[in-house]
Amino acid sequence: MTYDVLIAGGGNAALCAAICAAREGTRVLIAEAAPMAMRGGNTRHTRNCRVAHDEGNGILTGPYPVDEYLDDLMRVTKGNTDPELAEMTLQRSKEVWDFLEAQGVRFQPSLGGTLSLGRTNAFFLGGGRSMLNALYRTAEDLGVEVRYETRVVDIQVEDGFFLGGTLEASWETDTPQREEVRARTFVAAAGGFESNIDWLKEGWGEAAENFLIRGTPYNTGGVLRLMLDAGADQIGSVDQFHSVAIDGRAPKFDGGIITRLDCVPFGIVLNENGDRFYDEGEDFWPKRYAIWGRLVAAQPGQVGHVIIDAKSADLFMPSAFPPVIDDTIEGLAAKIGLETDRVRKAVDAFNDACQPGTFDHTIHDDCRTEGLDPPKTHWARPINEPPFQAYTLRPGITFTYMGMRVNRDARVLFDGTPSPNIFATGEIMAGNILGEGYLGGLGMTIGTVFGRIAGEQAAKSLTNRKAAE
């Protein structure tokens, strides 16, 4: 049995490619490594996509022109992006809303607690899984064949030309079944490799053992490995990933959004030795949560402890895990396993350094420390009102940047030459645009823009070939 398009992966990128290829009348097979109930990779965990638009539309609260988007991208990546691809992506992000809506995806205003994104990001009604459900329904209606619990374990590529792949069904059981599948084109849309701890160790050493992975355990980078081994050009390096500081009690994989912890700016953060290590009040949390992933990753044991007091307890988004609570700092320190006098000393030093000011967490207020190293530059209030609360922080990996190089037709480059029939979309190629840093909602936009291109180009390459034959 020969398919026109074989797609590895079952997330947003894969589905957009599948839908667009199928709309051109091709026979599409999706191999999704996860079982049906867990389908959709990290797309399950998403909530929005960042789209350029010249006017607000009632849900998006105002214009977000391509130029501003590009400025934002240049700022966060520090220019580490392919300008041509970046500009095209942001231009075409203007079509993303209409495209997704036409596939049955619905949008809603930004969620409670995320108003800062209301202008720039289109939120999926019901979240990423609802969005995926719509894409899967549309794909099924178009005749796309989806095989769950089926992963791509091998590909046959000659000089950048795709010949066929090996699928392994029921691979999580004792009786996996392998099957060779012929396909005229291949779309690699299997996400990043953040769930492959061994691979992360190549960049981070043993510390990687202590990383928590926010997304699906199925993104182990198998397809990326196969592609790189087959000679695809690599982009980015193995030690680059986006991480945030999350609740240390999150599960190893798949904890998703609810492991987020927003209390850092209200308290102090100590490492295992009971020492502060960074300015907790440097900036608003949405602008800082990403650097705290790396900050914590650099601490002994890759762990941090936030300590706040009663007056801050209700000021941040509720967290899924309850805090550790005690009436004394010493008691709290004992409960979280830190040396009591060191914690006492750290808290006292901080409290003594707090300058009088007017607390206001909606502005860069004037509550700061004096003579403390590192300082806390905003929202610094003495921690002195019991009960005291503690939360544990650990680095939570969102996604990886290393991938394969593509051109504007989403064709994978082999030694700089675009493949005639291999395409890539989504996180597996996001590094072309997002060389470093992060813009919330860009991941889904890249996957959708390149997914559409990959699907259309795959279909087109078939007609070209048929015409030539």
Next chain:
Amino acid sequence: MSRVDLPSLATAKQDEVARQMTICNACRYCEGLCAVFPAMELRRVFEGPDADYLANLCHNCGACYYDCQYAPPHEFGVNLPQAMTELREESYARFAWPDALAPIFARNGLWIALISMISVAGFILGFALWSDPGALTASGNFYAVMPHNAMVALFGPIFLFSLFVMGMSMRQFWWSADTGSRMPVTPRALWQAMRDAGKLRYLDGGGMGCMTQSTRPDRYRRLFHHFAFYGFLLCFASTSSGTIMHYLLDWPAPYGFWTPPKLLGVPGGLGLVIGAAGLIWYDLKRDDALPPKDKTGMGPAFTWTLLALGVTGLALYWLRETPVMGVLLALHLGTVFAFFLTMPYGKFMHGLYRFAALTRHAHEQATHTTTIATAPTEGRTRA
């Protein structure tokens, strides 16, 4: 929040809803799907009464289960429609009045079926004993079988009793959810709740439709519910108009097809039949993940009762001039009697509690002063 002692008293099902709501409150992806999530965002902790309120606010549209990245087999095991339904059914029993009758809810299907059968049998026996045997089979005149005054004497008190009981239950439900001060019932909130209930605004998956069979949303459940609900209202209006005509206008039955009792009753009966049959049919294919784990039979007992009410009522309309009239009348009156009697002790209550929850929700949303907590973000606290 001053109900400090209550969490320790919470039931396992309240705890489960509270556990899931805590996860949702950190997530909020489903915010746009229904009223439950905005109501949740006004809270940080979920004590037993909060859980009861939220569970009764849930319309069981199913959407948030299929949309949830934490739904089983994920280890967080979030399945709100199921947890909410289980707690709702439990809460009906807790708010039952008198307490001693609460156990009816645990085996609701059985109880309702039994009571209905006994009631129908009672009417057949009663007719056989007290009325003229000829009247049973021959005539089109109900009152020859059971005099109008006898009907009123039997149904009036039982209906009033049920109204009273339902009032008591509603009062308990309303008060239990109050935090500190009593929440007033304002006309504005009532009007909003009437509109939300009348449109079944939240039985809609946030606009995409219900998802009760698979990830494909559709609008059947809401449609059938509309048929059943408005059919029921029409039937009720028909009976009321008959009573008014009898007593105020001194115009006893039988009524022609053009009179209010018939103009309201026939479409009402059809609505009930289509709606109830539709809901029963639709539920056959319901995803097993959604209904409560312990089956009380409460839902089926209610839909089948509505179907029986509609079918027997319509049959009586069409076959009243035939010899089966007497038996049909016994069936119909028996079903109606059992229905009146069990209204406060079955799924009928879902409408009342949900309406109360919608009223609370409307008031709460219009007046809340809680700032929805956010991370420090430039000038953005939401009032």
